[in-house]
Amino acid sequence: xxxxxxxxxxxxxxxxxxxxxxxxxxxxxxxxxxxxxxxxxxxxxxxxxxxxxxxxxxxxxxxxxxxxxxxxxxxxxxxxxxxxxxxxxxxxxxxxxxxxxxxxxxxxxxxxxxxxxxxxxxxxxxxxxxxxxxxxxxxxxxxxxxxxxxxxxxxxxxxxxxxxxxxxxxxxxxxxxxxxxxxxxxxxxxxxxxxxxxxxxxxxxxxxxxxxxxxxxxxxxxxxxxxxxxxxxxxxxxxxxxxxxxxxxxxxxxxxxxxxxxxxxxxxxxxxxxxxxxxxxxxxx
Amino acid sequence: xxxxxxxxxxxxxxxxxxxxxxxxxxxxxxxxxxxxxxxxxxxxxxxxxxxxxxxxxxxxxxxxxxxxxxxxxxxxxxxxxxxxxxxxxxxxxxxxxxxxxxxxxxxxxxxxxxxxxxxxxxxxxxxxxxxxxxxxxxxxxxxxxxxxxxxxxxxxxxxxxxxxxxxxxxxxxxxxxxxxxxxxxxxxxxxxxxxxxxxxxxxxxxxxxxxxxxxxxxxxxxxxxxxxxxxxxxxxxxxxxxxxxxxxxxxxxxxxxxxxxxxxxxxxxxxxxxxxxx
Amino acid sequence: xxxxxxxxxxxxxxxxxxxxxxxxxxxxxxxxxxxxxxxxxxxxxxxxxxxxxxxxxxxxxxxxxxxxxxxxxxxxxxxxxxxxxxxxxxxxxxxxxxxxxxxxxxxxxxxxxxxxxxxxxxxxxxxxxxxxxxxxxxxxxxxxxxxxxxxxxxxxxxxxxxxxxxxxxxxxxxxxxxxxxxxxxxxxxxxxxxxxxxxxxxxxxxxxxxxxxxxxxxxxxxxxxxxxxxxxxxxxxxxxxxxxxxxxxxxxxxxxxxx
Numbered sequence: 001x002x003x004x005x006x007x008x009x010x011x012x013x014x015x016x017x018x019x020x021x022x023x024x025x026x027x028x029x030x031x032x033x034x035x036x037x038x039x040x041x042x043x044x045x046x047x048x049x050x051x052x053x054x055x056x057x058x059x060x061x062x063x064x065x066x067x068x069x070x071x072x073x074x075x076x077x078x079x080x081x082x083x084x085x086x087x088x089x090x091x092x093x094x095x096x097x098x099x100x101x102x103x104x105x106x107x108x109x110x111x112x113x114x115x116x117x118x119x120x121x122x123x124x125x126x127x128x129x130x131x132x133x134x135x136x137x138x139x140x141x142x143x144x145x146x147x148x149x150x151x152x153x154x155x156x157x158x159x160x161x162x163x164x165x166x167x168x169x170x171x172x173x174x175x176x177x178x179x180x181x182x183x184x185x186x187x188x189x190x191x192x193x194x195x196x197x198x199x200x201x202x203x204x205x206x207x208x209x210x211x212x213x214x215x216x217x218x219x220x221x222x223x224x225x226x227x228x229x230x231x232x233x234x235x236x237x238x239x240x241x242x243x244x245x246x247x248x249x250x251x252x253x254x255x256x257x258x259x260x261x262x263x264x265x266x267x268x269x270x271x272x273x274x275x276x277x278x279x280x281x282x283x284x285x
Numbered sequence: 286x287x288x289x290x291x292x293x294x295x296x297x298x299x300x301x302x303x304x305x306x307x308x309x310x311x312x313x314x315x316x317x318x319x320x321x322x323x324x325x326x327x328x329x330x331x332x333x334x335x336x337x338x339x340x341x342x343x344x345x346x347x348x349x350x351x352x353x354x355x356x357x358x359x360x361x362x363x364x365x366x367x368x369x370x371x372x373x374x375x376x377x378x379x380x381x382x383x384x385x386x387x388x389x390x391x392x393x394x395x396x397x398x399x400x401x402x403x404x405x406x407x408x409x410x411x412x413x414x415x416x417x418x419x420x421x422x423x424x425x426x427x428x429x430x431x432x433x434x435x436x437x438x439x440x441x442x443x444x445x446x447x448x449x450x451x452x453x454x455x456x457x458x459x460x461x462x463x464x465x466x467x468x469x470x471x472x473x474x475x476x477x478x479x480x481x482x483x484x485x486x487x488x489x490x491x492x493x494x495x496x497x498x499x500x501x502x503x504x505x506x507x508x509x510x511x512x513x514x515x516x517x518x519x520x521x522x523x524x525x526x527x528x529x530x531x532x533x534x535x536x537x538x539x540x541x542x543x544x545x546x547x548x549x550x551x552x553x554x555x556x557x558x559x560x561x562x563x
Numbered sequence: 564x565x566x567x568x569x570x571x572x573x574x575x576x577x578x579x580x581x582x583x584x585x586x587x588x589x590x591x592x593x594x595x596x597x598x599x600x601x602x603x604x605x606x607x608x609x610x611x612x613x614x615x616x617x618x619x620x621x622x623x624x625x626x627x628x629x630x631x632x633x634x635x636x637x638x639x640x641x642x643x644x645x646x647x648x649x650x651x652x653x654x655x656x657x658x659x660x661x662x663x664x665x666x667x668x669x670x671x672x673x674x675x676x677x678x679x680x681x682x683x684x685x686x687x688x689x690x691x692x693x694x695x696x697x698x699x700x701x702x703x704x705x706x707x708x709x710x711x712x713x714x715x716x717x718x719x720x721x722x723x724x725x726x727x728x729x730x731x732x733x734x735x736x737x738x739x740x741x742x743x744x745x746x747x748x749x750x751x752x753x754x755x756x757x758x759x760x761x762x763x764x765x766x767x768x769x770x771x772x773x774x775x776x777x778x779x780x781x782x783x784x785x786x787x788x789x790x791x792x793x794x795x796x797x798x799x800x801x802x803x804x805x806x807x808x809x810x811x812x813x814x815x816x817x818x819x820x821x822x
Contacts, residue, residue, distance in 0.1 A: 258673045
């Protein structure tokens, strides 16, 4: 009886025609919105590019300060065509993949243990806090003395950078699953494994993913710094090299590639994150 | 009725009558280093299939008593047993519905209900049928795939009731389940709960501070007095069911109960404690 | 119960660090590990004392902190202005925000070569880089805080017929204050990271980072470890100080968290 009333208020009945009109209206409105957004987006380049082009062509801006945009494009095309860029990016990507993979896996294990067991947290927390205080790039000189300047150094520094935020967010996420939800599990006599699988992990996924995304960002910062200080290949090295040769176009190309890869990898994690928590999608809108 | 038939086929073996015995139960908490007495020497018998309401102002320990019966608080003095077996921890024989629906936000309505059957000795098929039947029982057909945030407060509480019932417990504990709902939804769900209780023929213990709700639903209303929580009066309500709020007998009893609550507040003692069934 | 439990957890927390230091000491003295890699603790202590006594360490620390503070003040100041503009002006937000979000994806230290090309290697370049590091989190958090201002609060302002300035002063800024403080907190952390980074890569003039780099070049493990210890301690104190200030400045957030 009351259910019918509830349902009609929740889903107002619409005729097929009205529904269709609404949907088609929504589609064209969405296209229009995207176009407007693109228009707004193009305003800034439309202002900056002409100034940049005119300024560099007339020599108001010396080439040591800003190369001509067409030179940057040219360098980008050359480096793409010669495969040089792909080679450097490949080195960097491999380092980040290994370092982040190891650091994040270790971070998930350590953070889960700390979140699940008060005792483990007691033992590990102070040492962890001490290590976390020194940012990953600052460890590089010490790590160079201990590990040399090979691949091991890069992986360790990147792994450390990813490890810290993953541990912090995982342990907090697991520790903060509301007591109320745990009690529901208790009334169903959940085993520890069931509690973990059905209550603790789903509840902790949002903060764990936040940790992974921070971890990836920090891994990239660590990669660039370790390649700046101790490497003969990779995007960071490209930066140093361009800097030494006063090739600003090379520096700018390297920065753009670093930015694009950072952007894409962050987006990938964001997509996985939304996929894993469909139950939150509507909240976001 | 179709639903009833479905429920009968999925029912787990009978676990007893759902009788409840609470004997001389006392419970203290430590708050800021000082012990606070929440319950003092509470005794109570609930017959199988009975609907008992624990009524009292905040701080009278009624929710604590319910949590003790549920097995959520392991430490107390005295004894609590269901069908002659002392309770130890939580059990699938006792369902509980909390004040907040406590639905897992990451699971749909049907997944939330199905989680309650994780440790039930049923086949997957029987579990699916039980979930579907209980969604129908609480009137949530069409919302099985909805996530909790898509439900209104009343619908979420219906889902929580279905989750509390899905194990076919002989005893269902309800901790102010309608406390957070608006008056209209609350009245509607009270009627629904009466229907479900009549349909399932199980024991229910409801905690509330709403006198109207107590006299509408209870076979007996146990009035608790606060600080420390203890039984102050027991009202037996024999009005026939289904009941109506405007029934003269109910209105009279309601006034008696209100007066009893008022006495308790004024002189602080709440009269002579009575225990055992009235 | 609580005091003995706290004591117990404190004791447990000391097990790993003390065990680690003991292993270190034993390994170093027994010759199991080359002393050059793992100098005995007392050597590190002696180096610390020497550096302190000569005043070199304190001088370097003062230089680093001065840089850090200067960069933080300029960077967060600029960040607040830019953040206000982006947060309050729909036009600025539409024109700039997407580009800004792209720009912030460039890993922080990748800016160093460009900045050193533009500003050289001395103080100016370092402060600019530290300022950049501080500005980014301030801008992001302030914009987010302003955008997240509850529609309900804005409606209250509409009922009172607030003008633009009143809206900013009495609605948007107070509502965005917790976010802004989070941004400033992050800015402090990133500014310190940037200070060390700037000193590593633009190693001119005194500074803690310079000491560490010099120590590495001389294979002076004592000095490197000492420097890293100082970096960590400053980072720790800055973080704690910021948390404390944050709690002080927005008491209403603490109250709502308790309720």
